[in-house]
Amino acid sequence: MSSAKRLHLLLAPKEKFGAGGAGAFALNALETTLASRWRHGITVFGTPVANPFPSVSFQPIAIPRWPLRGRNIEMVRCYVTEIRRAPPNLIEVFNRPVMMDHLRRKLPDTALILHYGNDPRGMDGSRSIAERRRLLARCDAIVCVSDFIRRCLLDGVDDPLAERVKVIHTGVHAPAAFPEGKKKTIVFVGRLVPEKGALELVQALVRVLPRHPDWTADIIGARWFKAGDAPDSYEREVAHAAAECRNIRLGGFRPHEEVIAALQKASIAVVPSKWDDPFPRSALEALATGCALICSKQGGLPEMGADRAYFLSDVTADSIEAALANLLSDDSERIALQHRGFDDFPFEIHRTTARLDDLRQALITP
Secondary structure: OOOOOOEEEEOOOOOOOEOOOOOHHHHHHHHHHHHOOOHHHEEEEEOOOOOEOOOOEEEEOOOOOOOOOOHHHHHHHHHHHHHOOOOOOEEEEEOOHHHHHHHHHHOOOOEEEEEEOOOHHHOOOOOOHHHHHHHHHHOOEEEEOOHHHHHHHOOOOOOHHHHHEEEOOOOEOOOOOOOOOOOOEEEEEOOOOHHHOHHHHHHHHHHHHHHOOOOEEEEEOOOOOOOOOOOOHHHHHHHHHHOOOOOEEEEEOOOHHHHHHHHHHOOEEEEOOOOOOOOOHHHHHHHHOOOEEEEOOOOOHHHHOOOOEEEOOOOOHHHHHHHHHHHHHOHHHHHHHHHHHHHOOOOEHHHHHHHHHHHHHHHHOO
């Protein structure tokens, strides 16, 4: 595809488009751009970072430290000022519905896509049914990372413009061949916050690992997507519980490439979300790297596929212990689960990005 058409991806102010602190949306912007047939016409706009991801056009947008209108509105205002003399053919906003009114008023002829990765009902700009109806009119398309998020967006909304809401599952890279050299390792990747279920997992590991002393567990993550912060009370509670078993290692925050390397070597990954997790990358990356996935049924997680994961009935130390004990004791079941997730993986980044590219083309081609 020629770069004659120009696309802008606008990140939220808190997103860091660099390896040192990228969250899910920054990684999604990076990876979909690299996989896109529109790649050479795409520019990512976001908060200035010291070392932005290479190989992708990035334009920093600096906003005042104490903006009067709030950081999200100030970001979009500064962006519009930056590009108003040469607006793109399409603007895509990541997870910030509050930006859309300003964009539509200032750029009435530019196609707009809003990407949702969280429940719209808890976000400024889409909390109420009236706000969500207004968004349908403001946006040319709304892309949801899961059907669960689509249902949340349309909760109580009866509007013919609902056809503008599309489900395009998050995609991740998947190797062509099953990773070799799997170790007897269990991995958790995620923020160390109560809703992610890390404490219940550690409590289960303390019980099950002594019965399987040749297995170890890595807990990778911190409260935020960066290293160096002092631990909060929940992180200390997780660390205190983990100290009861020498086979549990707390790794803290790690750059994305280190996370993928850990998953490629691990045999089991656990995503014990206690909240309605929209469609977590950690679960996708576990499947793509050949891990046997244990996860909850919260939010969009069931959309991973009924046969691709071991789904917990609820998230407790007892339920996680039972799942782990089953997979640690039964090599054939664990290996079969690994291959079901890996061999039948519909969320490969080029496949999902092709669907997004088709939508882009439909919106900006006369």
